[in-house]
Amino acid sequence: MSFINYASREINCKIVYYGPGLCGKTTNLQYIYNKTAEGSKGKMISLATETERTLFFDFLPLALGEIRGFKTRFHLYTVPGQVFYDASRKLILKGVDGVVFVADSQEERFDANIESLENLRDNLEEQGFDIEKIPFVIQYNKRDLPNACDLEELSKALNPRRVPEFEACAPTGEGVFETLKAVAKLVLNDLKKGG
Amino acid sequence: MLSSQSSLVMYDEEYQKIMILIERLLRESNAKVIFLVDKDGQLIAATGETENLDTTSLASLTAGNIAATGGLAKLIGEKEFSILFHEGEKDNIHLSIVGGRVILVVIFDQRSSLGLVRLRVKKASNELAVILEDLVRKTQDQHSEFQASPFSEITDDDIDNLFN
Ligand SMILES: Nc1nc2c(ncn2[C@@H]2O[C@H](COP(=O)(O)OP(=O)(O)OP(=O)(O)O)[C@@H](O)[C@H]2O)c(=O)[nH]1
Numbered sequence A: 001m002s003f004i005n006y007a008s009r010e011i012n013c014k015i016v017y018y019g020p021g022l023c024g025k026t027t028n029l030q031y032i033y034n035k036t037a038e039g040s041k042g043k044m045i046s047l048a049t050e051t052e053r054t055l056f057f058d059f060l061p062l063a064l065g066e067i068r069g070f071k072t073r074f075h076l077y078t079v080p081g082q083v084f085y086d087a088s089r090k091l092i093l094k095g096v097d098g099v100v101f102v103a104d105s106q107e108e109r110f111d112a113n114i115e116s117l118e119n120l121r122d123n124l125e126e127q128g129f130d131i132e133k134i135p136f137v138i139q140y141n142k143r144d145l146p147n148a149c150d151l152e153e154l155s156k157a158l159n160p161r162r163v164p165e166f167e168a169c170a171p172t173g174e175g176v177f178e179t180l181k182a183v184a185k186l187v188l189n190d191l192k193k194g195g
Numbered sequence B: 001m002l003s004s005q006s007s008l009v010m011y012d013e014e015y016q017k018i019m020i021l022i023e024r025l026l027r028e029s030n031a032k033v034i035f036l037v038d039k040d041g042q043l044i045a046a047t048g049e050t051e052n053l054d055t056t057s058l059a060s061l062t063a064g065n066i067a068a069t070g071g072l073a074k075l076i077g078e079k080e081f082s083i084l085f086h087e088g089e090k091d092n093i094h095l096s097i098v099g100g101r102v103i104l105v106v107i108f109d110q111r112s113s114l115g116l117v118r119l120r121v122k123k124a125s126n127e128l129a130v131i132l133e134d135l136v137r138k139t140q141d142q143h144s145e146f147q148a149s150p151f152s153e154i155t156d157d158d159i160d161n162l163f164n
């Protein structure tokens, strides 16, 4: 749920990175953080376990610039991907404006992707959102690995709706900003319709 | 209250009213910092010694904190915990939910006390709830007007420029 502040002339939007455990959600945010100019980003907060698995969420505030005199801010969140953190995932989805589904391209994670996408659909529904309508993009991450699935096969299984989709390798940044830009665009276009 | 999918909108008039109210609460409760956060983690207003404070992070963690304890509440059959208090060595944080939707955060030290903060927050909350209700009504009334707001003219170029 975006926040439009006429007093300070700001728009704030919330984008959530979703996907199975270890698919690279946190790595996406870390790359964005590292490549964003000092003045355009806030502190990145990671509530993680000792082993760097996301425990509750990662949070990265970005101030991208102005549109029609309004400062445009995006608050990026990741959810914990591990199956048993479902209660936390539901909380992070509250008030979401756009979702990035990060898929793990590795063959052995094929089922985990499908399960996580189903879980996203259910949790969105619980918050009153329709996955068919919400601004939504898909990223096929870990394309650099030798055991990566065929792209077409992944797309067929995960993207029947034909939302914007991107290949990525989050640690090197390939596809990372393309993904963010695409979801931001959908969110702003949604705002334009008065949503 | 607003449905979960509609935008929260803040106008000048209500913003001024909110600022006056939290500035008064700051004085009357001898607090260090007061801020107001949407349950989704958006900072609405802040006053007091905020210069060295990362208010954006604070807002997000506050919302996370309320969300997590709200989840706990539901598990034990409570609706929510409407007041939370965190005690530190020097500074303390008092969190309360106002109007079901907004979190009022008061940070205070030994110059104040939990009793005083509680008392003042209670009074301010009622007034704040009224302002927030007005805001919701206004947002709904102006929703058709809002369609004609600057955002209706956003172009793909505007969006592309954001990323350059
Ligand atoms: N080879 C390769 N490794 C990646 C890629 N993306 C992420 N990784 C690695 O995968 C591991 C897990 O990445 P994270 O970003 O922590 O995964 P996550 O999705 O946040 O995981 P959870 O927090 O448990 O949900 C890290 O060691 C990353 O370096 C990629 O595109 N290619």
Ligand SMILES: [Mg+2]
Binding pocket: A025, A026, A027, A052, A053, A054, A078, A079, A080, A081
């Ligand atoms: Mg993570």
